[in-house]
Amino acid sequence: MTEVTRVPIQPVAKGSLTKIWLGVIIAILLGAGLAWAAVPKGFSVDTLVAGEGPNPQEGDMVFVRYKGMLASTGEVFDESQDIPLPVQGVFPEGSPFPVEKDATIEGFYLGLQQMQKGGKYELYIPAEMAYGDAPPPGAPIPPGADLKFEVEVVDFMTREMFDRNLSILQRAMQSQMGAGGPEGPGPEAAPAN
Incomplete structure (x- = not known):
């Protein structure tokens, strides 16, 4: 005959069952949180x-300072540059972006409309x-990359105001060039009479 060794089972201490269930619930919540963090954001x-x-x-023109990064690594792939203009006050600082469909990527177009000066x-x-899966040739953006931008809205203006100010800037540059400005002929290049 075989003998069976009996081991007495200790009763569960008061409150231990509650601790076990709390541990299970916490493990489930942690797992759900990690799974949620791994899902791409919208x-x-x-x-x-x-x-x-x-x-x-x-139709407006928005002047922004921005930094574009890959969402997965934080690697910067583009950054705005202030352009020194020969006539101060014609345009605000920052890079101009038209709020027009297909003038920039869809997310940037939609985002600009939700921002304020x-x-x-x-x-x-x-x-x-x-x-999507077709980034611009030569851009350091892999196919299928989610992007993140830090954007500061310096100012914005109507397209009509932008076009008027652009005309002022062009006239100012033409007059500088004709008067021996940085790109125009100097006195040594003037024809002799």
Whole structure:
């Protein structure tokens, strides 16, 4: 005959069962949180510093300072540069972007319309609203990359105002060139009479 060794089972201490269930619930919540973090985010505009006034509308020109990064690594792939202009006050600082469909990537176009003058924003653009699987040739953006932008809205103006100011700038540059400005002929290049 075989003998069976019996081991007495200790009763569960009071409160231990509650601790076990709490541990299981915490493990489930942690797993769900990690799974949620791994899922790509959708399009979002997060306000870092609130701006003031109205939002840019279709057709406006928005002047921004920005930094574009790959969402997965934070690697910077593009950054705005202030362009020194020969006539001060004609245009605000920053890079101009038209608020027009197909003038820039869809996510940037939609994001600009949700911003205000003086505001700073973080713009998250999923790949399907950026370059998708066909980034520009030579760009350091891999196919299917989600993008993140830090954007500061310096100012914006109507397209009519932009075109008027551009005309003023062009006339000023032409007069500088004709008067021996930086690109025009100097006195030594003037024809002799």
